[in-house]
Amino acid sequence: MNRRDFAKLVLAAGAAGPIPFGITRAAGQTRGGILNTVIQPEPPILVSALNQQAPTLTVCGKIYESLLTYDFDLTPRPGMAQSWERSPDGLTYTFKLFPGITFHDGSPMTSEDVVFSVTKALMEAHARARGTFARLASAEAPDPLTVVFKLKAPFAPFLHAFDATTAPIISKALYENTDLRQNPNNARAIGTGPFKLKEWVKGSHIHLVRHEGYYRKGEPYLDEIYYRVIPDAASRAVALESGTIQLTQWNDVEAFDVPRLKALPNLDMTTKGYEFYAPHLWLEMNTRIAPMNDKRFRQAVLYAIDREALRKRVFFGLGKVATGPVSSKTRFYEPDVPKYEYAPAKAVALLDAMGLKPGADGKRVTLKYLVPPYGEMWQRVAEYVRQSLGKVGIDIVLEGIDVGGWAARCGNWEFEISAPWTYQYGDPALGVSRSYISSNIRKGILFSNTAGYSNPEVDRLFEEAAVAQDDATRQKLYSQVQKILVEDAAVAWLMELDFPTFTDKHIKDLVVTGSGVNDTFARAYRA
Amino acid sequence: MRMLAGLAAWIARTLAVILVIASVNFALVHAAPGDPAQVIAGQSGASDETLLRQLRAEYGLDKPYAVQLATYLGRVLRLDLGYSYRQQRPVLGLVLERLPATLLLTGTAFALALGFGILLGTLSGVRAGRWSDTLIGLVALVLYAMPVFWLGLMLVLVFSVQLEWLPAFGYRSVGATFSPLGQVGDVLAHLVLPALSLAAVYLAVYARLMRTAIVEVAAQDYVKTARAKGLTRGRVIRDHMIRNAILPVVTVAGMQAGALVGGSVVVETVFAWPGLGRLVFEALSQRDYPVLLGLFLVMSVLVILINMLTDLLARLIDPRIAASARAA
Numbered sequence: 001m002n003r004r005d006f007a008k009l010v011l012a013a014g015a016a017g018p019i020p021f022g023i024t025r026a027a028g029q030t031r032g033g034i035l036n037t038v039i040q041p042e043p044p045i046l047v048s049a050l051n052q053q054a055p056t057l058t059v060c061g062k063i064y065e066s067l068l069t070y071d072f073d074l075t076p077r078p079g080m081a082q083s084w085e086r087s088p089d090g091l092t093y094t095f096k097l098f099p100g101i102t103f104h105d106g107s108p109m110t111s112e113d114v115v116f117s118v119t120k121a122l123m124e125a126h127a128r129a130r131g132t133f134a135r136l137a138s139a140e141a142p143d144p145l146t147v148v149f150k151l152k153a154p155f156a157p158f159l160h161a162f163d164a165t166t167a168p169i170i171s172k173a174l175y176e177n178t179d180l181r182q183n184p185n186n187a188r189a190i191g192t193g194p195f196k197l198k199e200w201v202k203g204s205h206i207h208l209v210r211h212e213g214y215y216r217k218g219e220p221y222l223d224e225i226y227y228r229v230i231p232d233a234a235s236r237a238v239a240l241e242s243g244t245i246q247l248t249q250w251n252d253v254e255a256f257d258v259p260r261l262k263a264l265p266n267l268d269m270t271t272k273g274y275e276f277y278a279p280h281l282w283l284e285m286n287t288r289i290a291p292m293n294d295k296r297f298r299q300a301v302l303y304a305i306d307r308e309a310l311r312k313r314v315f316f317g318l319g320k321v322a323t324g325p326v327s328s329k330t331r332f333y334e335p336d337v338p339k340y341e342y343a344p345a346k347a348v349a350l351l352d353a354m355g356l357k358p359g360a361d362g363k364r365v366t367l368k369y370l371v372p373p374y375g376e377m378w379q380r381v382a383e384y385v386r387q388s389l390g391k392v393g394i395d396i397v398l399e400g401i402d403v404g405g406w407a408a409r410c411g412n413w414e415f416e417i418s419a420p421w422t423y424q425y426g427d428p429a430l431g432v433s434r435s436y437i438s439s440n441i442r443k444g445i446l447f448s449n450t451a452g453y454s455n456p457e458v459d460r461l462f463e464e465a466a467v468a469q470d471d472a473t474r475q476k477l478y479s480q481v482q483k484i485l486v487e488d489a490a491v492a493w494l495m496e497l498d499f500p501t502f503t504d505k506h507i508k509d510l511v512v513t514g515s516g517v518n519d520t521f522a523r524a525y526r527a
Numbered sequence: 528m529r530m531l532a533g534l535a536a537w538i539a540r541t542l543a544v545i546l547v548i549a550s551v552n553f554a555l556v557h558a559a560p561g562d563p564a565q566v567i568a569g570q571s572g573a574s575d576e577t578l579l580r581q582l583r584a585e586y587g588l589d590k591p592y593a594v595q596l597a598t599y600l601g602r603v604l605r606l607d608l609g610y611s612y613r614q615q616r617p618v619l620g621l622v623l624e625r626l627p628a629t630l631l632l633t634g635t636a637f638a639l640a641l642g643f644g645i646l647l648g649t650l651s652g653v654r655a656g657r658w659s660d661t662l663i664g665l666v667a668l669v670l671y672a673m674p675v676f677w678l679g680l681m682l683v684l685v686f687s688v689q690l691e692w693l694p695a696f697g698y699r700s701v702g703a704t705f706s707p708l709g710q711v712g713d714v715l716a717h718l719v720l721p722a723l724s725l726a727a728v729y730l731a732v733y734a735r736l737m738r739t740a741i742v743e744v745a746a747q748d749y750v751k752t753a754r755a756k757g758l759t760r761g762r763v764i765r766d767h768m769i770r771n772a773i774l775p776v777v778t779v780a781g782m783q784a785g786a787l788v789g790g791s792v793v794v795e796t797v798f799a800w801p802g803l804g805r806l807v808f809e810a811l812s813q814r815d816y817p818v819l820l821g822l823f824l825v826m827s828v829l830v831i832l833i834n835m836l837t838d839l840l841a842r843l844i845d846p847r848i849a850a851s852a853r854a855a
Contacts, residue, residue: 034702041809044613052571127571127578181585186615202614202624203801205701226701230799234680239696242688373812404561404814411565445575446568 032223033526035507037247038236039206039227046189046197046206048168049117050125050180057165058249059227061518062208063104064168064191067095067114067147068159070514072275074331074426076159077513080109080169080192080215081147090154090469091137095147102213103171104196105188111141116172118149125180132161132430154467156474157427163276163515164193166425194220194522203229214522221525233375237261246504249517254376255316258500268505271318271498273516277423278327278431279499283385283492284410284418287452291365292416296350298489302340303347305388307494314380318500322493324486325432329496330424332465332478337486347392356393364393370409370418373402381419381494411446421497422447426514428478429466436490437462453490541831545824549603552823553596556816562588563613563814585612586816599820608821613813618821621806626825628698629802631714632794633787635722640729641780645773647730648737652772653764655742663734671731679724679797686720693719696799721798725791729783733776740772747771774845781837785830 039055048060067081076084081095101109119139122129135158137150151158161167169192174185189197194216195208206227210220228245230236237257239245241264253261262269283301285292292298307321326333356364369386372378379400386396396417401409409415424431434440434447438454458481465477501517503510510524511517564582568574583589587598602609608618651663670678687695694700698717705713744750745768753767792804803822810818842848 036701041812044813045615051567053567054571125578125581127568127575130575130577181581181612181615201801202621203628203805204697204699204799207702224702228697228701228799229801230696231796231805232676232799235683235696235797235799238680238683238688242691242695244695401560403812404559404563404566406561407565407568408561411568442576444579446565447574 029221029509029523029525030527031218031221031525033221034224034226035222035247035521035524035526036226036228036245037249038230038239038245038252040229040231040236040252042203042229043206045186046200047170047186048165049121049170050186052126052128052165054250058518059206059208060168060189060191061164061193061515062195062225062521063189063193063197064164064170065193065520066162066164066167066169067097068162069519070160070163070276070426072272072514074160074275074514076162079162079164080114081162084159086159090156091151093149093151093158095149097145097147098215099145101192101215103192104190104211104213105171105174106213107171107173108144109169109171109192110144111147112144113172114147114169115139115141116176117169118167121170121175121180122167126166128425128430129161129166132158132166154469155429156466156468157429160426160430163426164520165515165518194520195222195225198224205229216522219522220520221523222521225521233257240267240502243504246507247510247517248500248502250499251375251377253500253502255314255318255500256376258316258318261502262500266505268503270501270503270511273501273511273514273519274499275329275514275516276426276518277515278329279421279423279497280322280325280327280493281381281419281421281495281497282322283494284415284420284451285491286413286416286450288413289416291354291356292367294354295488296354297356298492299340300347300350300392301389301394301492302489303343303350304392304394305385305492305494306342308342310381310384311495314377314384315495315497319498320496322496324482324493325436325490326428326478326482327424327496330426330428330431331471332428332475334475334479334482336479337483340486340489344392351392351394358393362393363395366395366397368399368416369396370399370401370406370415372419372421373400373406378419385419407446410450411444411448413443413450413452419494420447420450429462433462433466436485451491453488455484455488455490458484458490544831545827546600546603548827549600549820549824550596552820552827553599556819556823557592557595559814561814562586563816564588566812566814567613582612603824608824609817611815611818613815614818618817621818622803622821622825625801625803625806628800629791629795629804631718632721632725632800632802633784633791635718636725636729636791637780637784637787639722639726640733641776643726644730644733645737645769645776648734648776649741649764649769649772651734652738652741652745653768655738655745660738664738667731667734670727671735673727675724675728675793676797678727679720679794682720682724683797693717695720698800721794721800724797725787725794729780729787732783733780736776736779737772740775741768744768744772770844774841777837777840777844781834781840784833784837785826 039059041055043056043059045051046060046063048057048064065080068076068079071077080097080101082098084095086093097111103109118133123133135151135155137152140148142148171190174190175183194211194214196211198209199207208225210223230239233254236248236252240248240261261267285298287293311319311321324337351364358364369382371382382398386398389396410418435449436453437449437459440449441452442448461477461481465474468474468477501511506527508525508527510521512523513519563586564579567582587595610617611621614621647663651660654660683695686693694717698714700713750763750767753763791802792808795802795805807822
């Protein structure tokens with residue numbers, strides 16, 4: 001732990017340049033217009049404090065806001081908080097809110113709502129937020145525009161827990177002392193965001209309209225947003241092509257459609273705006289089962305897969321080969337780790353050295369691969385892996401299953417190999433360590449340390465890095481832990497996934513933060 | 528008196544069938560691995576024990592299996608379909624909201640398939656062996672062999688993307704305002720492509736069935752007699768051939784009407800048509816037990832009703848069936 005005496009550390013907007021508040025509009029930004037887009041699958045409810053499924057978060061990003069937003073490099077930027085500071089001991093965080101923020105029902109949003117949301121609502125209903133906010137000793141609202149959080153112990157990524165998907169603010173007046181999940185206001189979806197819910201025709205579309213009382217004057221520029229439910233991937237691509245919708249996000253469009261759509265003159269494509277999530281794909285091997293308990297086997301798997309070819313052929317050039325547990329898009333990435341180039345000969349040598357000799361049929365071992373049921377791409381990844389590993393004598397049998405079955409079997413460790421992808425949430429302590437530390441080996445819980453990897457040194461380094469005060473110290477610890485994990489091949493990292501965001505050429509400034517399409521769209525406009 | 532007793536027996540039988548179906552549904556649904564709590568966790572990117580416990584308690588999954596089944600059957604008898612915690616709505620409301628769209632789509636498709644199937648089958652049958660018969664047979668075969676989702680996408684590509692005549696998705700124009708009449712027209716325009724896609728396979732089946740039946744009937748003595756006594760060709764076909772040939776088609780169609788409701792899943796998915804089929808599919812993948820069970824029940828009741836209607840229709844077309852039932 002670095003014990004240097006910090007000057008009062010002001011991490012506020014001053015460093016971030018002009019606050020986009022009441023600014024004069026740049027030329028060309030026009031008020032008005034409708035954005036048609038797609039949401040799939042349809043969210044169950046539109047309250048992100050209570051449901052954090054991916055589509056819920058995308059739509060709710062327009063309806064609810066949190067205290068901060070994050071730049072493409074994950075630097076905190078003002079959200080509903082205009083400035084914030086951290087005490088030298090790293091225990092107290094003070095946020096100043098913008099004045100004049102109102103909920104969609106017209107009532108003012110104050111620091112009381114923030115304290116209620118963080119300490120009551122999210123603690124009760126939001127698994128990921130609970131992990132961070134359980135560290136709070138207290139949360140206070142000394143005046144309507146000031147919130148003071150006190151931590152029990154320092155927690156370095158605290159400032160990365162205030163994006164709208166982790167800490168959406170809901171109204172204390174509407175939710176206090178109620179059964180949150182049964183609250184009738186859930187159907188109204190009352191937030192403070194630039195767009196409010198007008199109509200939701202189940203199975204058809206969600207209609208959002210501008211919140212006239214939005215506190216950033218002049219914003220949002222768009223009048224309306226329609227999220228249309230189009231369940232079939234091919235139909236979504238056609239809708240985009242024909243101009244029926246002007247935006248697709250995440251995996252709305254399958255990777256094999258990307259080259260074709262990219263060539264269309266009416267569309268723009270970007271892969272920016274997913275930095276906060278930095279989705280990371282890996283091959284998870286259940287280390288409770290031989291031979292996957294042997295790190296030589298896991299290393300052999302990494303050598304046997306030509307991940308660059310996987311990127312080119314299966315993902316059509318989208319994304320980047322992952323070199324280790326931390327995504328290069330996020331903070332504390334360490335590039336100098338052991339390398340696993342495509343070298344089937346090395347894989348064979350490792351497997352031979354283990355004594356895992358091929359049988360008469362050329363197979364050394366047969367393992368089952370539980371294919372994630374999230375779309376055609378994951379089936380293709382599975383087939384590619386089967387081909388690659390087959391060449392070095394590792395026989396793979398693919399098992400198909402639906403979402404419910406996949407979640408149950410991965411969570412309960414009833415799998416041999418699978419390929420999950422997880423988000424990194426802006427900080428290794430929030431999105432990376434959970435997959436490797438021993439204390440997070442929890443049966444029945446998906447996205448915990450389901451591979452069962454356990455290493456006391458790794459546990460210690462992650463723990464120290466989470467509470468260290470300055471970034472230099474944290475970088476040192478995270479670099480160390482990345483080297484160990486990669487040497488151990490805790491899992492076989494495959495790809496830093498890129499998702500294509502297609503927008504109509506007339507839609508501008510849609511992706512402006514590291515949360516991209518999950519952000520507010522307050523500054524998006526039709527040119 | 529006899530008829531009342533028959534009706535009572537029919538109702539008792541139907542109720543028993545529904546209860547058995549409900550129990551089997553319940554067992555099947557719960558036999559699939561994974562539960563709603565895990566699905567929600569699987570799509571949230573994070574979860575913990577507290578979340579799983581809360582969700583399972585909400586769904587009543589923390590109670591013993593027998594208690595859950597008893598509670599469910601009790602509710603079925605009271606016509607209470609339960610509550611979807613996932614969607615925060617009573618299941619009955621969810622089903623009723625989607626039912627009109629499905630009835631409109633499957634009803635239209637069924638009418639199209641039956642109408643054109645009988646027409647084409649008859650045309651084909653009375654011209655057996657001629658070139659027009661071969662042509663109709665070929666078209667029917669192509670329609671029969673074509674996967675529904677592919678046909679749907681091709682129709683969209685041609686009529687929506689290329690020609691821009693018809694809308695490709697949804698059941699009405701989103702964000703547009705129409706006069707009441709315009710609204711009907713708008714829904715009809717949206718209905719054309721999905722109804723055609725769904726009708727295609729069934730149309731082919733009915734056409735081939737009808738053709739076979741017509742060819743068979745044409746060789747019967749009473750048809751020869753009718754011709755011999757000087758009836759026009761049209762009257763022979765209409766009154767003597769179709770009336771007799773149509774019975775097997777109606778029977779098969781009645782059996783398939785149930786499948787039509789289930790088979791609309793694919794069409795509803797391709798055309799983003801907000802019907803029951805998609806609700807079933809979504810509820811299944813999300814393990815939304817109350818919705819799934821409610822839908823299965825509603826569909827089985829629909830199938831029973833359609834079968835009853837088919838029986839009645841068969842008796843109307845051929846009074847001999849009712850007579851033989853009485854004799855037995």
